[in-house]
Amino acid sequence: MANSISSKNFGDISVPLSILDFAMAGKGSSARQALAASIELAKLADRRGFHRYWVAEHHSLPGVTTSSPALMLARLIGETQRIRLGAGGMMLPNFLPLVIAEQFGLLTALAPERIDLGIGRAPGTDIETATALRRGQIDKEDFPRQLKELLCFLDDSFPKKASYSANVYAVPGPRQDLENGIARSFKRPPVWLLGSSTYSARIAAERGFPFAFAAHLADENLEMAVEIYCKNFRPSKVLAEPYVIASFGVMAAENPVEAKRQAWSYAHAMMRMVTRRSFVVPTPDEAENYDYTPTELRLMHRWDRKIIKGTGQQVIVQLNEWQQRIHINELVVINLGHTPAAIYHSTKLIADAYGLPHNVLD
Numbered sequence: 001m002a003n004s005i006s007s008k009n010f011g012d013i014s015v016p017l018s019i020l021d022f023a024m025a026g027k028g029s030s031a032r033q034a035l036a037a038s039i040e041l042a043k044l045a046d047r048r049g050f051h052r053y054w055v056a057e058h059h060s061l062p063g064v065t066t067s068s069p070a071l072m073l074a075r076l077i078g079e080t081q082r083i084r085l086g087a088g089g090m091m092l093p094n095f096l097p098l099v100i101a102e103q104f105g106l107l108t109a110l111a112p113e114r115i116d117l118g119i120g121r122a123p124g125t126d127i128e129t130a131t132a133l134r135r136g137q138i139d140k141e142d143f144p145r146q147l148k149e150l151l152c153f154l155d156d157s158f159p160k161k162a163s164y165s166a167n168v169y170a171v172p173g174p175r176q177d178l179e180n181g182i183a184r185s186f187k188r189p190p191v192w193l194l195g196s197s198t199y200s201a202r203i204a205a206e207r208g209f210p211f212a213f214a215a216h217l218a219d220e221n222l223e224m225a226v227e228i229y230c231k232n233f234r235p236s237k238v239l240a241e242p243y244v245i246a247s248f249g250v251m252a253a254e255n256p257v258e259a260k261r262q263a264w265s266y267a268h269a270m271m272r273m274v275t276r277r278s279f280v281v282p283t284p285d286e287a288e289n290y291d292y293t294p295t296e297l298r299l300m301h302r303w304d305r306k307i308i309k310g311t312g313q314q315v316i317v318q319l320n321e322w323q324q325r326i327h328i329n330e331l332v333v334i335n336l337g338h339t340p341a342a343i344y345h346s347t348k349l350i351a352d353a354y355g356l357p358h359n360v361l362d
Contacts, residue, residue, distance in 0.1 A: 014320075014323065015323060015328065015329060015330050015331055016051035016052075016329075016330045016331070017050055017051060017330075017331050017332075017333070017350075017351075017354050017356065018050055018051045018052035018053070018054065018084075018245065018330060018331070018332045018333075019041070019042075019045050019050050019052070019053050019054070019332065019333060019334070019335075019347065020054045020055075020056060020088050020216075020247045020332050020333070020334040021038050021041060021042070021053065021054070021055055021056070021066070021334065022055065022056040022058055022064045022065070022066045022334075023035050023037070023038040023055075023064065023065035023066045023072070024037075024063060024064065024065075024281060024336075024337070024338075024340070024343060025062065025063055025064070025065050025281075026063065026265070026281040026282075026283070026337075026338035026339055026340075027280055027281060027282050027283060027286070027338070028283070029339075029340065031065045033340065034065040034340065035065055035072070037340030037343070037344065038055075038065075038066075038072070039075065039076065039079050040340075040344065041053075041340075041343065041344055041347060042076050042079060042080055042083070042085075043079055043080060044344065044347060044348065044351075045080075045083055045347065046080040046081055046082060046083040046360075046361065047358075047359045047360065047361055048347075048348075048351040048356045048357065048358065048359070048360070049351075049356045049357050049360040050083060050351070050356070051083070051084060051330065052083065052084040052085070052086060052116060052330075052332070053076065053080070053083050053084070053085055053086075054085075054086045054087065054088030054089075054116065054118060054332070055069040055072045055073060055076075055085075055086070055087060055088065056069070056087075056088050056089070057069050057087065057089065057090060057091050057094075057120075058125060059094075059123075059125035059129045059130075059133065060125050060126060060128075060129040061125065061273070061278075061279040062278055062279065062280055063269050063279045063280050063281045064279065069087035069088075069089075069090060070087070070090075070103040070104065070107065073085050073086070073087065073107055073115070074106075074107060074110070077107070077110050077111045077114070081361055082114075082360070082361065083114075084114050084115070084116055085107075085111065085114055085115055085116070086115060086116025086117060086118055086189070086192075087104075087116070087117055087118050088116075088118045088192075088194065088212065088247070088332075089117075089118030089119050089120040089192070089194040089212070090104075090117065090118065090119055090120070091120050091121065091122060091123060092119050092120065092121060092143060092146050092147060092150065093121060093123065093130075093134060093143065093146065094123065094130070094133045094134060097146055097147075097149040097150035097153055098153050098168075098170060100117070100119075100150055101150060101153035101154050101170035101173065102153075102170045102171060102172070102173070104117045104154075104188075104189050105154070105170050105171065105172040105173045105186070105188070106172055107189070108172070108186070108187070108188065108189045109172040109186070112187070113187070115189040116189055116190055116192060117189045117190065117191050117192065118191075118192040118193075118194045118212055119147065119150070119191060119192065119193055119194060120193075120194040120195065120200070121143045121195075121199070121200065122196075126276075143203075144203065147203070150191075151191065153169065153170040153173070154170065154173070154188040154189075154191070155174065155188060156169055156170070156173060156174040156175040172186060173186055173188070174186045174188070190210065190238065191209055191238075192204075192209065192210045192211070192212045192245075193207075193209050193210075193211055193212070194211075194212045194213075194214065195211070195212075195213060195214065195225065196213065196214040196215075196217045196218040196221060197218065197221050197225065198221065198224060198225045198228050201213070201225040201226070201228045201229040202228060202229075202232060204229055205228065205229045205230075205231075205232035205233045205234065205242070206232065206234060207234075207236060208233065208234050208235055208236025208237075208238065208239050209236070209238065209239060210239055210243040210244070210245070211225075211226075211229045211242070211243070211244050211245075212244075212245045212246070212247070212332075213225055213226065213244065213245070213246045213247070214246075214247055215246045215247055215248050215306075215322070216247050216248055216249035216306060216307075216334050216336070217306075219248070219306055222246060222322075222326060223325075223326055226244050226246075226326050226327075226328070229242060229244060230242045230244070242329075243329045243330075244326075244327075244328050244329050244330070245328065245329060245330035245331070245332050246322070246326070246328045246330075246331065246332065247332035247333070247334055248308055248319060248322065248331070248332070248333055248334070249263075249266070249306055249307040249308065249333075249334055249336045250307065250308045250309065250315050250319075250333045250334065250335055250336065250346065250350065251263040251266075251307060251308075251309045251315075251335060251336055251337050251342070251346050252309070252310065252311060252312045252314075252315045252335075252345075252346040252349040252350050252353075253311070253342070253345065253346065253349070254311065254349070256309070256310045256311055256314065258284075258342075259309040259310055259311070259346070260309055260310075261284035261287075261288065262284060262309075262336075262337030262338055262339075262342050262346075263304060263307040263309045263336060263337065264284065264287050264288065264300070264304055265281050265282055265283065265284050265286075265287045265337060265338040266281055266303075266307065266336040266337060266338070267287075267300050267301075267303040267304040267307065268281070268282050268286075268287040268290065268300065269281040269282070270299070270303040271296055271299040271300050271303060274299055275295075275296070275299070281337075281338050282338070283338055284338060307336055311349070311353075312346075312349030312350050312352055312353035313353045315333075315349075315350055315353065316350065316353040316354050319331050319333070333347075333350060335347055335350075
C-alpha cells in the first residue's frame, strides 16, 4: 500500500492537490442534478491532474446527496481514468466492518491501485438518524474494536482463536485468491483515518496509518492534531513516515465579491444545522437578505471564517500559507457554494492558480 502514498513533489508544485465532494444540492436543485454535477466535477479533476477525488458520507441532509460513497465511487470508476477515488470517509460505526471490507474490496477489484478507504467515527448526521443507522446501538460504539475487525477482514488476518469461523472472510479479498487456487494478487485499498480532533490523530499515529484532517470543519484543531500525529507516529508496513492531508473549504470566482456571496450561502446552511434546522443551502440573494438574529449572525461569521474565498490566486495563497505553516503533505479542497456551476468554475480557477495542467489525459 505504501507505493500509493508518496510525499515527493507532484509535478512542478510542492504538494498534491485533491478534491473532497458531497454532491451539494443547493435550494432549487434536485438530487439528480447534484449527482450529475459531481460526475462532471470528477471528470474535470481527472483531466486537470488533481491527485484524489474523495466522496463524503452524510445522512438526512437535503443539501448533501452522498449518502452512499461506495455507490458513487462505483459510478466514478467508469467516468474517470487515472485519478484516485475514495471515501472521505466511511463512518465505521454506521456499518458492519465486513460490509465495508466487501464494498471496498469490490471497488478495488474494479479499479486496482485507484481506491482509498477513509474511515471516520462521527455519525455524519444528527443523533436521531445515527440511532436509526445503528439500530439503537448509538451508546455501544467501540471504534478501536470495529477498526481492528475491519482491518482483519481487509487483510484476512484474524487470529486462529478469533470469534469468527475460519469460513468467514471478505469477498473480493485476499482469501478468495487462495480458495480459487491462485497466488495472492489482491491488494487492499490504503486505509486512512479521518478526524476533526486529536482522537483519530492518536490512533493513526499508533497504527502507522496516513491521517486526513477535516480543517473545513475545525481548522482551529488542525495544528494540534498534526503535531500529535507526527510526534507519536510509529512506522508500519504500509507507511514509513507520517503522511497528513487536510481538507479546506474554498470558493473561488473572478470577482471576490461573488466568491464571498457563494460562501455566505454555505455558512447559512451550517448555521441552520447548528440551530437544529434542516441543512439547506439558500441562494446567495436569499442568504444576503435574510433577517439574522444576533445569535444567528455570530454563527454565520463563525462558519464563514472557515471558508477560504476570493480569486483563484487568493485561495491558493491562503492554502499555501496553511501548508507551509503546518507542513501538510497534501491539500484537499471542498468547494462550498450554492450552485453546481459556481463549484465547477471555482475548481477550474483553483486548478489554474495552482499550476495544474489543462489535460493530463492527452
